[in-house]
Amino acid sequence: MIESDEPANLRFLRRLVTSLTVVMMLGLLVVIGLLVTRLRDRGPALPQQITLPDGATPLAVTAGQGWYAVVTQDDRILVYDQLTGGLRQELQITAESE
DSSP states (O other): OOOOSSOHHHHHHHHHHHHHHHHHHHHHHHHHHHHHHHSOOOOOOOOTTOOOOTTOOEEEEEEETTEEEEEETTSEEEEEETTTOOEEEEEEOOOOOO
16 A cells, blocks of 8 residues: 555545535536526427417417407517417507607
């Protein structure tokens, strides 16, 4: 057995720092993995009874008493009935002229 010139306390401290570094790196990898999987750009969750028109991509969803409103990427607000899921109203958002 080869004896080192390190005192036992220093050897323990070196091993402790090494193991804590490995644990910290693993924890950082777990946090990064969770952020990547949880924060993907999936868009807002739509109620199941709503079917968007072809080509419409939702940006935001809000709910009121008896209705849902969906703001789409093509600057429209689609208002749906909460009970039937049918389209009640469609509004086109226009830029305000200055």
